[in-house]
Amino acid sequence: MGMGSSLAAGPRGSGGTRGPVISLLVTDARFLVVFDADSTLIRNEVIELIADEAGRGAEVAAATEAAMRGEVDFATSLRSRVTELAGVPVSAFSRVKARIEPTPGVTELIDAVHAKGGVVGVVSGGFHEILDEVAPALGVDLWRANRLVAVDGVLTGEVDGPIVDAAAKREWLTRWADEHGVPLSRTIAVGDGANDLLMLEAAGLGLAFNAKPAVRAAAPLVIGPVDLSQVIPLLP
Numbered sequence: 001m002g003m004g005s006s007l008a009a010g011p012r013g014s015g016g017t018r019g020p021v022i023s024l025l026v027t028d029a030r031f032l033v034v035f036d037a038d039s040t041l042i043r044n045e046v047i048e049l050i051a052d053e054a055g056r057g058a059e060v061a062a063a064t065e066a067a068m069r070g071e072v073d074f075a076t077s078l079r080s081r082v083t084e085l086a087g088v089p090v091s092a093f094s095r096v097k098a099r100i101e102p103t104p105g106v107t108e109l110i111d112a113v114h115a116k117g118g119v120v121g122v123v124s125g126g127f128h129e130i131l132d133e134v135a136p137a138l139g140v141d142l143w144r145a146n147r148l149v150a151v152d153g154v155l156t157g158e159v160d161g162p163i164v165d166a167a168a169k170r171e172w173l174t175r176w177a178d179e180h181g182v183p184l185s186r187t188i189a190v191g192d193g194a195n196d197l198l199m200l201e202a203a204g205l206g207l208a209f210n211a212k213p214a215v216r217a218a219a220p221l222v223i224g225p226v227d228l229s230q231v232i233p234l235l236p
Contacts, residue, residue, distance in 0.1 A: 028181035030117035031236045033109075034173045034199065036191035037124035037131060037145065039068075039210055041138065043101040043226075046126045047081055050155075053092040056084045069212050070194030075163040078125060082148065086157030090150050093129055100134055103210075105229030110139040112232045119180050123172040125164050125195055144172050170198040186236055190228075191215070207231060 038045045051060035060081050066072050113120050122135055124145040135143040149158040162168070169191075177187050189196070189203035192211040200206025200219050208219030209228070216222050223230050 029119040030182075031113075031186040031188070032119050032121060032173075032177050032180060032182045033113050033188045033190065033231075033235075034121040034123060034169075034176065034203070035140075035189075036169075036193065036196050036199075037122050037126050037134075037143075039192045040190055040196075041103060041106060041122055041124075041140075042134065043103050044099065046096065046100075046130050047078075047085070049096045049099050050085050050088055050092070050127075051081070053088045053095065054085060060084050068193035068195070070197075070214050074125060074195040075165045078146070078163055078165075079159060082159050083157040085148070085155045088155045090129070090153050090155065097130060097133055100130070102134075102138060103226065103228050105227040105231075106138055108229040109231050112235060114139070116235055118235065119176070119182070121172070121176050123164060123169045123199070125169075125193075142176060144168075166195040166198040169196060170202045173199050173202055188231070188234065190223075190231065205234065207234070 035041045038047075045061070045064050048057050048061045048064060051057045063077060063081050066077070110120050120139065120141050122131065122140050122143040124131055124143070126145050128145045128147045131143055131145045144164060146164050147160040149156045149160045173187060173189055174184065177184055184202065185204040187203040188205045188207065189199045190207045190209050191200060192209055192215060194212065194214055197215060197218055200208070200215075206220050208215045208222045210226050211219065211222065
């Protein structure tokens with residue numbers, strides 16, 4: 001990408017730090033594109049892959065689907081689902097990462113954003129433990145997610161700090177836009193779940209991608225094919 005990166009400590013919250021924020025050195029950009037991660041940047045729901053390691057994938061998948069449809073509070077649901085991960089060794093993350101499937105068209109879209117002078121961000125209700133490897137591999141410039149608590153190499157079933165929920169996603173979109181000199185009118189947000197709606201509303205252009213019915217109904221624009229390259233013509 002030809003740009004440096006820095007590692008900054010995240011703000012403190014209940015339960016300790018929320019983990020690092022990976023970002024470009026602060027510099028102006030022509031525009032900003034921010035993605036959700038699970039079922040948007042990648043085809044998987046990472047929490048379900050981790051739950052598979054505990055033999056609880058089906059139960060967690062059902063709860064995740066309800067949260068993404070907006071039927072339950074996201075933060076409450078996530079904390080409940082994370083309790084199902086208790087006992088999973090952190091060594092299992094390597095198997096989880098091996099199962100990650102990037103969404104078709106994602107690298108083409110990210111390359112196009114960079115070619116046009118834009119910056120790519122990801123803000124996720126998922127986990128840094130996976131995103132810290134997946135995001136840079138796809139060419140993402142900055143990202144934010146939750147962090148899981150582990151003791152002696154084993155997950156405790158807790159999230160470290162405040163949850164990255166709908167309000168937090170909107171906050172990171174606006175913060176990154178400000179840090180990179182991008183007016184909100186030149187931001188694009190892409191997501192699939194109910195917890196993406198505030199981010200989609202705040203952006204200059206909100207795109208429902210691979211989205212749940214409630215999100216498709218509320219978003220300004222819906223991308224039908226599960227192919228992120230379809231977003232390229234919409235770039236400023």
